[in-house]
Structure formats: structure tokens, C-alpha cells
Amino acid sequence: MILARRALLLGATAALTGCDRLARNETVRNALFSAENFHKWAQRSLMARDALAQEFRPDQISPVFRANGTANPNTPEYKAIWRTGFADWRLRVDGKVARPLSLSLSQLRTLPHREQITRHDCVEGWSAIGKWRGVPLRTILDAAGLRQDARYIVFHCADDMGGGRSYYESIDLIDAFHPQTILAFALNDRPLSVANGAPLRLRVERQLGYKQAKYLMRIEAVDSIANIGHGKGGFWEDYAGYDWYAGI
Numbered sequence: 001m002i003l004a005r006r007a008l009l010l011g012a013t014a015a016l017t018g019c020d021r022l023a024r025n026e027t028v029r030n031a032l033f034s035a036e037n038f039h040k041w042a043q044r045s046l047m048a049r050d051a052l053a054q055e056f057r058p059d060q061i062s063p064v065f066r067a068n069g070t071a072n073p074n075t076p077e078y079k080a081i082w083r084t085g086f087a088d089w090r091l092r093v094d095g096k097v098a099r100p101l102s103l104s105l106s107q108l109r110t111l112p113h114r115e116q117i118t119r120h121d122c123v124e125g126w127s128a129i130g131k132w133r134g135v136p137l138r139t140i141l142d143a144a145g146l147r148q149d150a151r152y153i154v155f156h157c158a159d160d161m162g163g164g165r166s167y168y169e170s171i172d173l174i175d176a177f178h179p180q181t182i183l184a185f186a187l188n189d190r191p192l193s194v195a196n197g198a199p200l201r202l203r204v205e206r207q208l209g210y211k212q213a214k215y216l217m218r219i220e221a222v223d224s225i226a227n228i229g230h231g232k233g234g235f236w237e238d239y240a241g242y243d244w245y246a247g248i
């Protein structure tokens with residue numbers, strides 16, 4: 001994107017000043033329009049929303065996947081389900097669906113899985129590569145049967161962010177049905193730790209870190225996000241003005 005912007009800007013400036021000597025310079029032209037740069041530009045600017053996020057090799061996995069935001073919800077409700085090894089935890093799926101669901105961790109584990117090694121990018125300036133295993137969100141939404149008027153999927157989390165506000169996030173149906181959008185219960189071949197979102201978290205790989213909701217309790221299909229929280233579609237969107245669409 002930066003390269004492409006620079007290339008376009010350079011082109012525009014050259015044209016505006018009538019200075020086409022730069023564009024005639026073969027070295028410059030080759031750099032700007034080399035197959036590699038053109039490919040990068042085409043990929044980043046024209047890429048369809050359903051294109052895959054980059055996947056990495058096992059040897060590229062970060063030794064530590066740091067925890068950020070809530071590292072333990074520590075609410076009485078969360079402590080109660082944690083004590084049972086999450087045996088008493090249920091994922092509720094409701095809202096604009098034909099068949100509301102209540103799924104246990106063992107039920108989720110019996111569904112077809114997807115594994116992906118991806119890079120998590122937090123807006124606070126750190127990244128980590130991890131291997132996630134989980135159930136495609138599509139599988140769950142198909143089982144519940146989205147109603148015609150469903151437009152967004154809202155993720156309600158267990159952590160209390162203060163003042164009774166819980167962390168939540170939302171995505172549109174393009175991201176919800178994206179093949180790399182999974183409900184992950186394992187990180188780097190181990191059950192998800194509390195710090196990283198146990199028992200279940202969202203991985204929506206074409207989006208920034210704050211969209212990756214941890215401690216999932218409930219998934220709600222809605223026709224509008226206006227009436228959820230303060231209406232901006234997520235906790236940080238509501239309270240810090242983060243963009244709802246955090247595509248990368």
C-alpha cells in the first residue's frame with residue numbers, strides 16, 4: 001500500500017509538473033512497475049474481502065504469544081466455569097437465527113477443525129505468530145441457520161471492563177463466513193490458556209488484534225449494531241474511537 005501510494009503520488013507529481021524525465025528513468029520505472037511491486041499493489045488494493053490472510057510455517061511461531069487486554073476475567077461467573085475446567089461453560093448462539101444453540105466445549109471439539117498459523121497484529125505495536133485450532137464460524141452459523149435479516153455477528157465476552165460493561169466485538173457476514181474465521185480452543189497445540197482467552201476465542205485473521213474477542217460466552221446474530229453497547233460495534237470502538245472495520 002505504501003509503495004503503491006508512493007508510486008501513484010510520484011506519478012501524479014511528475015505529470016503535474018510536466019516533469020516526465022523521472023518516469024523515463026528506467027531504474028525508477030522498473031522499481032515502480034516491477035512485477036514484485038505491481039503484485040504487492042494489486043494484492044493490497046484490489047484484493048477481495050475473502051482472500052486469505054498469510055499463513056506461516058511452524059518454525060515461524062513466536063516462542064511466547066503475549067497476552068494483552070484482559071489476562072483473566074476474574075469475575076465470579078468466570079471463576080465458576082474455570083473451576084470445572086470449563087465443563088459447565090456453554091457457548092450460546094442466538095439472535096436472528098432459526099435454531100438457537102447452546103454448545104459445550106466437548107461438542108465444539110467434535111466438529112470439523114481448521115488449523116492456521118497466522119500473525120496477530122495489535123494496534124499497540126506488537127505482533128505474534130501463533131498456531132490456532134478451532135471450528136469455522138461458518139459451521140456454527142450454518143447449524144444455527146441465520147435468518148434473512150441477519151447482517152452482523154456480535155461476540156459477547158466474559159470479562160467485565162468496569163462499570164458492568166463487558167468486552168464485545170462484531171463483524172459483518174463477509175468476515176463471519178471467511179474460511180479463516182474460527183472459534184479457537186487451542187493455541188500452539190495446547191488448550192487455550194486463560195491469558196489468551198480460554199475456553200474459546202474468535203480468530204478473524206483479516207482484522208487487527210482488538211477484533212479477536214477472547215472469553216466467548218455468546219454469539220448473537222443481529223440486523224444492526226446500533227443497539228449493542230454504545231452502537232459502534234465493539235468495546236474499543238465505543239470507548240476509544242477505534243475503527244469498526246480493522247482490516248489488514
Ligand SMILES: Nc1nc2c(c(=O)[nH]1)N[C@H]1C(S)=C(S)[C@@H](COP(=O)(O)O)O[C@H]1N2
Pocket residue numbers: 065066067068069070121122123157158159167195196197209210211212213214215
Ligand atoms: N474479551 C476480550 N477480548 C480481547 C481483549 C480483551 O481485553 N478482552 N483484548 C483485545 C486485544 S486489544 C488484543 S491485542 C487481543 C490480545 O490477545 P492475546 O491476549 O491472546 O494476545 O485480544 C483482544 N480481545
Ligand SMILES: [Mo]
Pocket residue numbers: 068121122123124209210
Ligand atoms: Mo490489541
